[in-house]
Amino acid sequence: MKKGHKSDDLVVGLDVPAHVGMHLDDVMTPALIIDLDAFEHNIETLRKQVVDANVRLRAHSKTHKSVDIARYQIDHGGACGICCQKLSEAEVMVAGGIDDVMISNQLTDPVKIERLAKLAQRARLLICVDDSDNIRDLSKAATRHGASIECLVEIDCGARRCGVAPGQAAVALAQQIAVSDGLQFAGLQAYQGNAQHIRDYAAREQAIATAILHTGETVDALATVGLHCDIIAGAGTGSYHFEAASNLYNELQCGSYIFMDADYQRVLDQSGKPVSEFQNSLFIWTGIMSKARPDMAICDAGLKVLSVDSGLPRVFARDDVEYVNCSDEHGNIADPHNQLQLNHKIRLVPGHCDPTCNLHDWYVGIRDDRVECLWPVSARGKAF
Amino acid sequence: MKKGHKSDDLVVGLDVPAHVGMHLDDVMTPALIIDLDAFEHNIETLRKQVVDANVRLRAHSKTHKSVDIARYQIDHGGACGICCQKLSEAEVMVAGGIDDVMISNQLTDPVKIERLAKLAQRARLLICVDDSDNIRDLSKAATRHGASIECLVEIDCGARRCGVAPGQAAVALAQQIAVSDGLQFAGLQAYQGNAQHIRDYAAREQAIATAILHTGETVDALATVGLHCDIIAGAGTGSYHFEAASNLYNELQCGSYIFMDADYQRVLDQSGKPVSEFQNSLFIWTGIMSKARPDMAICDAGLKVLSVDSGLPRVFARDDVEYVNCSDEHGNIADPHNQLQLNHKIRLVPGHCDPTCNLHDWYVGIRDDRVECLWPVSARGKAF
Numbered sequence: 072m073k074k075g076h077k078s079d080d081l082v083v084g085l086d087v088p089a090h091v092g093m094h095l096d097d098v099m100t101p102a103l104i105i106d107l108d109a110f111e112h113n114i115e116t117l118r119k120q121v122v123d124a125n126v127r128l129r130a131h132s133k134t135h136k137s138v139d140i141a142r143y144q145i146d147h148g149g150a151c152g153i154c155c156q157k158l159s160e161a162e163v164m165v166a167g168g169i170d171d172v173m174i175s176n177q178l179t180d181p182v183k184i185e186r187l188a189k190l191a192q193r194a195r196l197l198i199c200v201d202d203s204d205n206i207r208d209l210s211k212a213a214t215r216h217g218a219s220i221e222c223l224v225e226i227d228c229g230a231r232r233c234g235v236a237p238g239q240a241a242v243a244l245a246q247q248i249a250v251s252d253g254l255q256f257a258g259l260q261a262y263q264g265n266a267q268h269i270r271d272y273a274a275r276e277q278a279i280a281t282a283i284l285h286t287g288e289t290v291d292a293l294a295t296v297g298l299h300c301d302i303i304a305g306a307g308t309g310s311y312h313f314e315a316a317s318n319l320y321n322e323l324q325c326g327s328y329i330f331m332d333a334d335y336q337r338v339l340d341q342s343g344k345p346v347s348e349f350q351n352s353l354f355i356w357t358g359i360m361s362k363a364r365p366d367m368a369i370c371d372a373g374l375k376v377l378s379v380d381s382g383l384p385r386v387f388a389r390d391d392v393e394y395v396n397c398s399d400e401h402g403n404i405a406d407p408h409n410q411l412q413l414n415h416k417i418r419l420v421p422g423h424c425d426p427t428c429n430l431h432d433w434y435v436g437i438r439d440d441r442v443e444c445l446w447p448v449s450a451r452g453k454a455f
Numbered sequence: 456m457k458k459g460h461k462s463d464d465l466v467v468g469l470d471v472p473a474h475v476g477m478h479l480d481d482v483m484t485p486a487l488i489i490d491l492d493a494f495e496h497n498i499e500t501l502r503k504q505v506v507d508a509n510v511r512l513r514a515h516s517k518t519h520k521s522v523d524i525a526r527y528q529i530d531h532g533g534a535c536g537i538c539c540q541k542l543s544e545a546e547v548m549v550a551g552g553i554d555d556v557m558i559s560n561q562l563t564d565p566v567k568i569e570r571l572a573k574l575a576q577r578a579r580l581l582i583c584v585d586d587s588d589n590i591r592d593l594s595k596a597a598t599r600h601g602a603s604i605e606c607l608v609e610i611d612c613g614a615r616r617c618g619v620a621p622g623q624a625a626v627a628l629a630q631q632i633a634v635s636d637g638l639q640f641a642g643l644q645a646y647q648g649n650a651q652h653i654r655d656y657a658a659r660e661q662a663i664a665t666a667i668l669h670t671g672e673t674v675d676a677l678a679t680v681g682l683h684c685d686i687i688a689g690a691g692t693g694s695y696h697f698e699a700a701s702n703l704y705n706e707l708q709c710g711s712y713i714f715m716d717a718d719y720q721r722v723l724d725q726s727g728k729p730v731s732e733f734q735n736s737l738f739i740w741t742g743i744m745s746k747a748r749p750d751m752a753i754c755d756a757g758l759k760v761l762s763v764d765s766g767l768p769r770v771f772a773r774d775d776v777e778y779v780n781c782s783d784e785h786g787n788i789a790d791p792h793n794q795l796q797l798n799h800k801i802r803l804v805p806g807h808c809d810p811t812c813n814l815h816d817w818y819v820g821i822r823d824d825r826v827e828c829l830w831p832v833s834a835r836g837k838a839f
Binding site: 086088097099100101133156157159176177178179180181182183201202204205227231232233234235236264358359360361362363364367369371374375376378379380397398399400401403413414423425426429430431432451452453454455 | 470472481483484485517540541543560561562563564565566567585586588589611615616617618619620648742743744745746747748751753755758759760762763764781782783784785787797798807809810813814815816835836837838839
C-alpha cells in the first residue's frame with residue numbers, strides 16, 4: 072500500500088477519496104480533482120473583468136453545488152451573491168451561510184413554494200417567474216410566512232426554454248408582481264442559454280445582440296409604466312463579454328468559468344482560436360485497471376463519474392492517448408504507442424462540468440501535486 | 456399545499472421525495488419511481504426462465520445499487536447472489552447483509568486490493584482478473600488477511616474492453632491462480648457487453664454465438680490442463696436467452712431486466728418487434744414548471760436526474776407529447792396540442808437505467824398510485 076494512505080479510514084459511508092497532505096498519486100480513483108492554481112486564476116480573471124465593466128457578478132452555483140466554492144466566489148471572486156437553479160440547492164446554500172441567493176428558475180409546485188417562503192425568512196431570496204398564477208401563489212406563501220421574495224420576470228430572449236415573450240407579456244407580469252403582497256419586482260432574467268456554446272464568435276455575438284435588443288425593449292416598456300429594473304441579469308461563461316459590454320445587463324451569472332470543460336473549450340474567440348482566458352481546473356482523476364492489449368488501456372472512469380451529454384472527456388495535456396469509448400464504469404483509452412500501464416493515473420477533462428460535478432460527493436483540491444483541501448459537493452443530487 | 460404531504464419533514468440533509476402512503480400525485484419532482492407491479496413481474500419472468508434453463512442467476516446490482524433490491528432478487532427472484540462492478544459497491548452490499556458477491560471487474564489499485572481482502576473475510580467474494588501481476592497482488596493481500604478470494608479469468612469474447620484473449624492466455628492466468636495462496640480458480644467471466652444493445656436479433660445472436668465459441672474453446676483448453684470452471688459467467692438483459700440456451704454458460708448476470716429503459720426497448724425480437732417480455736418499471740416522475748408557450752412544456756427533469764448517453768427519455772404511455780431537448784435542470788417537451796399545464800406531473804422512461812439510478816438517492820415504490828416503500832440507492836456514487 073502506498074505511503075500516506077490510511078486505508079482504515081476508508082470505510083463505508085465515509086468514503087473520502089483523499090486526505091489533506093496526501094500526494095496526488097495516492098488519491099483514490101476515480102475522483103474529481105481541482106487544480107487550485109488554475110481555479111484561483113479563473114476566479115481572479117473574471118473578478119477583474121466585472122470590476123472593469125462595472126457590473127455585478129452573481130456566480131452560478133449550479134456548476135459546483137459547493138458551499139465552499141460559493142463562499143470563495145463571494146469572499147475572493149467579486150461575487151455579490153450566487154444563483155441556484157433549484158430550491159433544494161438554495162436551501163443547502165442558505166444553511167451553509169450564503170445569504171444572497173437567486174433561484175434563476177421557476178418554482179411552481181405548491182410544496183416547493185411553501186419551502187421557498189420559509190427560506191426567504193432567513194436570507195435574501197430572488198426568484199424568476201413567467202406565469203401569473205405562479206405570482207399569485209408566491210404572494211400568498213410569502214404573505215403567510217411574513218417573508219419578502221424578490222421576483223424577476225424571465226423573458227425568452229432566444230433560448231426557447233422558460234420565460235415569457237419580451238415586451239408586453241413581461242410588463243403585465245411585472246405589474247402584477249409590483250402590486251402583490253410579499254413580493255418585490257426586482258428586474259429581468261434574460262439568459263440566452265443556447266448562445267453559450269455557439270462555436271463561431273460572430274454567430275455567438277449575433278445571438279446575444281438579439282437578446283440585448285429584446286431585453287432593452289422590455290426594459291423600456293417597463294419604464295413607460297413606471298417600473299425600474301434593479302437587476303437585468305443573464306450571461307454565462309460563453310457569452311459574458313457581450314452582456315458585460317452591453318450597457319444594459321448589470322448582473323452576470325457565469326458558472327463554468329471556474330472549471331471549464333472540453334465543450335466550452337470548443338468555443339472560439341474573435342481570431343478563430345479556442346477561448347483561452349480560463350484554464351482547465353477540473354479533472355477526473357482516473358486509474359488504468361486493465362491493459363490486456365498493448366494499444367488500448369481501460370480506465371475506471373465511465374458514465375457514472377462523468378457526463379457525456381456534450382461529448383467524451385479529453386485526456387489532459389496528452390496527445391499520445393485518447394479517450395475513445397465510455398461505458399457505465401469504464402473508459403477505453405486508445406494507446407497506440409503502449410504508453411499507459413496498469414495503475415497509471417491520468418487526468419481527464421470532462422465534456423461538461425456541471426452534470427459531472429453532480430455525480431460526485433467530494434472535490435479534492437490539489438496544489439503542487441499535494442492535496443490541500445477536501446470540499447463536499449454540498450448540494451450533490453439536490454434536484455427539487 | 457396538497458393533503459398528506461408533510462413539508463416540515465423535508466429538511467436539508469433528509470430530503471426524501473415521498474412518504475409511505477402518500478398519493479403518487481404528491482411525490483416531489485423530480486424523483487425516481489418504481490412501478491412495483493411491473494418490477495415484480497420482471498423479476499418473476501426471469502426467475503422462471505433461469506429455473507427452466509437450469510442456470511444460475513447472479514443479478515447485477517450495478518443497475519440499481521440498492522441493498523433492498525439485491526435482497527429482493529435473492530429472496531424472491533431466484534438469484535444465487537449478486538454482481539457488483541466496484542469494490543465500494545461490494546462493501547455497501549456486504550454491509551447490508553448480502554453474503555455472496557462477485558465483482559465482475561478488475562481491481563488493481565493496491566489500496567482497493569487491501570480493502571477487497573478485508574471484505575473477503577466477511578462474505579464470499581469473487582473477482583475477475585486479466586493480469587498476472589494483479590493475481591500476485593491479490594494473492595499477497597488475501598494471504599496477509601487470511602482471506603480466500605475466488606478468481607475468474609476474464610476473457611475478451613468480442614466486447615474489446617477488459618479481458619485477455621480466449622485460449623492460452625486465459626489458461627496461463629488460471630494456472631497461476633490455481634497455485635496462488637489465498638486464491639481459488641472459480642471459472643471464466645465471458646460477458647459480451649457490446650452485444651446487449653445490438654438491435655437486430657440475428658446479428659445479436661451471431662455476436663453471442665462467437666462469444667460462446669471462444670468461451671467453449673477456452674473451457675476445453677482449461678480442461679486439458681486439469682482446470683474445471685465452476686462458473687462460466689456472462690450475459691445481460693439483451694442477450695441472456697442465447698447464453699442460457701448455450702449448454703455452456705451456467706451463471707447469468709442480467710441487471711437491467713428489473714427496470715428496462717428506452718434503449719433496451721429498441722432491441723428487437725425474432726419477429727422484428729421490440730422485446731416485450733420485461734415491462735417498464737422505472738420512471739422519472741417530473742413536473743411541468745414553465746408553460747409560457749402553448750406548444751412547449753418545460754419539465755424539471757434534465758441532465759442531473761437522467762442520463763442521455765443512450766438517447767433522450769421517452770414520455771411514458773403518451774404519443775401526444777415528446778421530450779425533445781434536455782439541459783442541465785430542464786426538459787423541453789413538445790406539446791403540439793397544448794395538453795400539459797403547469798404542475799402537471801408525468802412519467803419519463805429514462806434512456807439508460809444504470810447511470811440514471813446513480814443520480815438519485817431514493818427509489819419511490821408505487822402500487823395503485825400510492826407510495827408503498829422508499830428504498831435508498833445504497834451505493835449511489837460509489838465509484839472506487
